[in-house]
Amino acid sequence: MMSSNRQRPVVAALLATTMIAGLSAMPAAAQQRAPAPAAAPAAPPAVAPAGTIRSLSVTGQQRLEPDTVLSYTKLRLGEPFTQESLDQALRDLYETELFADVQIRNDNGALTVEVKENPVINRIVLEGNKRLKEDKIRPEIRLAPRQIYTRSKVRADVARIIELYRRQGRFAATVEPKMVQLDQNRVDIVFEISEGPKSKVRQINIIGNEKFSDGELRGQMVTKQSRWFRIFSSGTSYDPDRLAYDQQKLRQFYLTEGYADFRVTSAVAELTPDKQDFIITYVVEEGDRYKFGDVKVESDIRDLSSDSLTRMLPMKKGQWYNAKQVEDTVDTLSETAGLFGYAFADVQPDFQRDKDTLTMGINFRIANAPRVYVERVDINGNTLTQDKVVRREFRLAEGDAFNSFLVKRSKDRINSLGFFQEKLEVEQKPGSAPDRIVLETNVQEKSTGELSLSAGFSSLERFILAASITQRNFRGKGQELRTSVNWSNYSKSIELGFTEPYFMDKNIALGGDIYRRDLNSFRYLNNKDRDTTYEQTTTGFQIRAGVPITEYMSLALRYSLNFDDVTLDKDTFYTDGRCDPIKAGRYLCDAIGKRTTSSVGYSLIYDTRDNRIRPTRGHNVVLSQDFAGLGGSVRYVRSRLNGSKFWPLGGGFIFSISAEGGYIHSLEGERRDDAGNPVDKIRLTDRFFLGEPQIRGFDIRGIGPRVKRYYLTKNEDGEYVRNSGNRNVSDDALGGKVYYMARAEVEIPLGSGAREMGLRPSVFVDAGAVAGLKNPVLVNGNGRFNGYCSVQTGSGDNATTTTQPAAGIGTCGSVAPGSTATYIDGSGFEEVYLGDTLKPRVSVGFGINWNSPFGPFRIDIAKALLKEPGDDTKLITFNVGTQF
Numbered sequence: 001m002m003s004s005n006r007q008r009p010v011v012a013a014l015l016a017t018t019m020i021a022g023l024s025a026m027p028a029a030a031q032q033r034a035p036a037p038a039a040a041p042a043a044p045p046a047v048a049p050a051g052t053i054r055s056l057s058v059t060g061q062q063r064l065e066p067d068t069v070l071s072y073t074k075l076r077l078g079e080p081f082t083q084e085s086l087d088q089a090l091r092d093l094y095e096t097e098l099f100a101d102v103q104i105r106n107d108n109g110a111l112t113v114e115v116k117e118n119p120v121i122n123r124i125v126l127e128g129n130k131r132l133k134e135d136k137i138r139p140e141i142r143l144a145p146r147q148i149y150t151r152s153k154v155r156a157d158v159a160r161i162i163e164l165y166r167r168q169g170r171f172a173a174t175v176e177p178k179m180v181q182l183d184q185n186r187v188d189i190v191f192e193i194s195e196g197p198k199s200k201v202r203q204i205n206i207i208g209n210e211k212f213s214d215g216e217l218r219g220q221m222v223t224k225q226s227r228w229f230r231i232f233s234s235g236t237s238y239d240p241d242r243l244a245y246d247q248q249k250l251r252q253f254y255l256t257e258g259y260a261d262f263r264v265t266s267a268v269a270e271l272t273p274d275k276q277d278f279i280i281t282y283v284v285e286e287g288d289r290y291k292f293g294d295v296k297v298e299s300d301i302r303d304l305s306s307d308s309l310t311r312m313l314p315m316k317k318g319q320w321y322n323a324k325q326v327e328d329t330v331d332t333l334s335e336t337a338g339l340f341g342y343a344f345a346d347v348q349p350d351f352q353r354d355k356d357t358l359t360m361g362i363n364f365r366i367a368n369a370p371r372v373y374v375e376r377v378d379i380n381g382n383t384l385t386q387d388k389v390v391r392r393e394f395r396l397a398e399g400d401a402f403n404s405f406l407v408k409r410s411k412d413r414i415n416s417l418g419f420f421q422e423k424l425e426v427e428q429k430p431g432s433a434p435d436r437i438v439l440e441t442n443v444q445e446k447s448t449g450e451l452s453l454s455a456g457f458s459s460l461e462r463f464i465l466a467a468s469i470t471q472r473n474f475r476g477k478g479q480e481l482r483t484s485v486n487w488s489n490y491s492k493s494i495e496l497g498f499t500e501p502y503f504m505d506k507n508i509a510l511g512g513d514i515y516r517r518d519l520n521s522f523r524y525l526n527n528k529d530r531d532t533t534y535e536q537t538t539t540g541f542q543i544r545a546g547v548p549i550t551e552y553m554s555l556a557l558r559y560s561l562n563f564d565d566v567t568l569d570k571d572t573f574y575t576d577g578r579c580d581p582i583k584a585g586r587y588l589c590d591a592i593g594k595r596t597t598s599s600v601g602y603s604l605i606y607d608t609r610d611n612r613i614r615p616t617r618g619h620n621v622v623l624s625q626d627f628a629g630l631g632g633s634v635r636y637v638r639s640r641l642n643g644s645k646f647w648p649l650g651g652g653f654i655f656s657i658s659a660e661g662g663y664i665h666s667l668e669g670e671r672r673d674d675a676g677n678p679v680d681k682i683r684l685t686d687r688f689f690l691g692e693p694q695i696r697g698f699d700i701r702g703i704g705p706r707v708k709r710y711y712l713t714k715n716e717d718g719e720y721v722r723n724s725g726n727r728n729v730s731d732d733a734l735g736g737k738v739y740y741m742a743r744a745e746v747e748i749p750l751g752s753g754a755r756e757m758g759l760r761p762s763v764f765v766d767a768g769a770v771a772g773l774k775n776p777v778l779v780n781g782n783g784r785f786n787g788y789c790s791v792q793t794g795s796g797d798n799a800t801t802t803t804q805p806a807a808g809i810g811t812c813g814s815v816a817p818g819s820t821a822t823y824i825d826g827s828g829f830e831e832v833y834l835g836d837t838l839k840p841r842v843s844v845g846f847g848i849n850w851n852s853p854f855g856p857f858r859i860d861i862a863k864a865l866l867k868e869p870g871d872d873t874k875l876i877t878f879n880v881g882t883q884f
Helices: 067-069 083-095 134-140 151-167 215-222 240-256 305-312 323-339 387-391 404-417 754-756
Strands: 048-053 056-061 080-082 099-107 109-115 120-127 174-182 186-194 200-209 262-269 279-285 292-299 347-354 359-366 374-382 426-430 436-442 449-458 462-474 479-488 491-500 508-523 527-546 553-568 593-607 618-632 636-651 653-666 705-712 720-722 729-735 738-747 757-771 788-795 800-805 819-823 829-834 841-853 855-866 876-884
Touching: 056 067, 083 099, 083 109, 083 404, 083 593, 109 359, 120 134, 120 292, 134 151, 151 186, 200 215, 215 240, 240 262, 240 279, 240 323, 292 347, 323 347, 323 359, 323 404, 374 387, 387 404, 404 436, 436 800, 491 819, 553 618
Parallel strands: 056 109, 120 186, 200 279, 292 359, 374 436
Antiparallel strands: 048 080, 099 109, 174 186, 262 279, 347 359, 426 436, 449 462, 449 876, 462 479, 479 491, 491 508, 508 527, 508 729, 527 553, 553 593, 593 618, 618 636, 636 653, 653 738, 705 720, 705 729, 705 829, 738 757, 757 841, 788 800, 788 819, 841 855, 855 876
């Protein structure tokens, strides 16, 4: 686009910038523009009615040779001429579009052709285009520099630009073509564009509907009335193609409700006078409502019993007619024939309409067809991915009997690879003989490698930096290679992993991971601030293997070896070189130390989802167990069971439910701390935790057993009471040995514009709980610590100060002669054990995923409906990152 201070020749300031006549986006506006320079002459001067051409000459030409100008006419030296032949010569010259003005002068047969050539275009300039960039407009413009300027070409280019804006829904757009005269008979053509707003659909009127309200019928249409709450919807823009589609949607709706004679008699879209909006009016005829008459199936295929298929029909006589049900029945019968190997079975519904009884009888005829066998499987479009990667996902091979169910299953497995475009289809084409079929898969590969650097802010971990390299289709063999580095205020990790899905071309998956993870655990202070407690460093590796048992069931095996080192800050939590339970709490002192975990585990997986990446139907159930104790210093059995199920609700809505639970059982004997007190057999670092992000509406580790420590301070009456104000109140989540959680969620579809933006909203209900620990509150069995006293012995330079536990709240008790004791205010505290219950915590809310320009973004707003004392709730959670 040209800026306002663009450079132009000096003469441009002296020459008038004239507008080209008759060029406009809208006909009415065109009549208001100034005329173009040098229009055609009204009439040539009077000439003799007849004569002979004695001489021919041309004047005024600059680029063209005189002979070239004369070649466009039929005038020739020595030949007779008439007034009509001179008029025809003028028309011929104007039709070349090379001349702005032409005159023919006659001096007793001496003809002089005076011409003024059209200018040469110096450049094409676009101004005012913001919504459509130049790279979208310029390919549509036929004019170009160094071409001859003509009005018709400019007029055609204006029409093309206007059409581009109309495709964008901007019917109010106008284009003002202007010509800037330069020296040497050159011009700049400037298209001044006023884009205007998108033309919205202000109102949709429906005339003739009696059985259904306007609102019900508008709900069936893709086009929507422009309203403030449809800010992200693209359906509010006017689209003439969508107008025809909505007529079909109305017809489909009425046909599903039994109105077999329904038709749309007219559909008119009127542009408002301000050219801002459209008003659409449909005139419909509903007709009578029909019921099903006799419905049956007649099959000419011997393997398909007509009586059995008739009993399986979903529609019954007397029910309201439903065209969608008939269409689905045809598909079901075709699929049923496909299950028996008849790929090209022809199913045709024969309708018997009775207008007297208002019934619709249907006879589904299945014509005879040969059983079909797979002749070959063709795979096209894969340039990187090897053929075998796709072929091994097919459930059919050359020579197998055709089976439509296995074809669908093959399509789902290929889609689940994530290597190709979504909604891939396996086409069925006739083979070399009537009983042969070719399965053709046309794939379009998409990027499977990811190299990303990201920075973001998370409500869980504050500032985050991450770098990762992932190739999910390494060398085109379907192998996955990944490495990642992550850093945040509370965690750091580096990982390297590799997976071979078909080891040695056998249906055995083999993989492994090597990792180092550093975690700084934290507790809450004052119910909002955080304080680092223990630091856990884990170094280890895992080896995995997986084998299929059936088409939908598989077994995964794994072995892990981890080296853990858990430490506490000695300046904060230690006394005399040992972890002090008074400062840290028994649950933290018990966690510290070095240990080795050697575990073997398995997962039994049953998966019928149509797509493992973004499922819309099917279910998934996983039973997992890990046994720690194959060497190492930790012994336990961890068991988990989880499952999920997905249903498409129609219209793009997807409903899903999921549930999971787990239990960890120690295989060790009784454990005691340094003071000889019994402690829980399952260490803090091996337990289950719940909260954000597993259950929204609660903070991270916000559910389940926890210890809250309230420090005691003296009030105005001299009593020591809990202080939950400015002084620290620590909140330590302890996790549990048993947990469960469940979720129900509905993904809500948006318009195509929102889908292009990557917006996927949902509403959900979450529930769960974690529990099963021993009460770890340590002081005197009642959770109360009296605090400390400062004891001073001697005086002057010989004075020494020590600290000892107080005898009671505010009381130091007796001290040695010559010593004084002072109670340290605020050193006493109470510990309360909360949350150890399996009563469900429930939250409800809504959230949205957005693939934003700044990276993936997720925000959830959830309200906790059921909670227990000690639980930490949180209304809003979000996570955002940016890729560069």
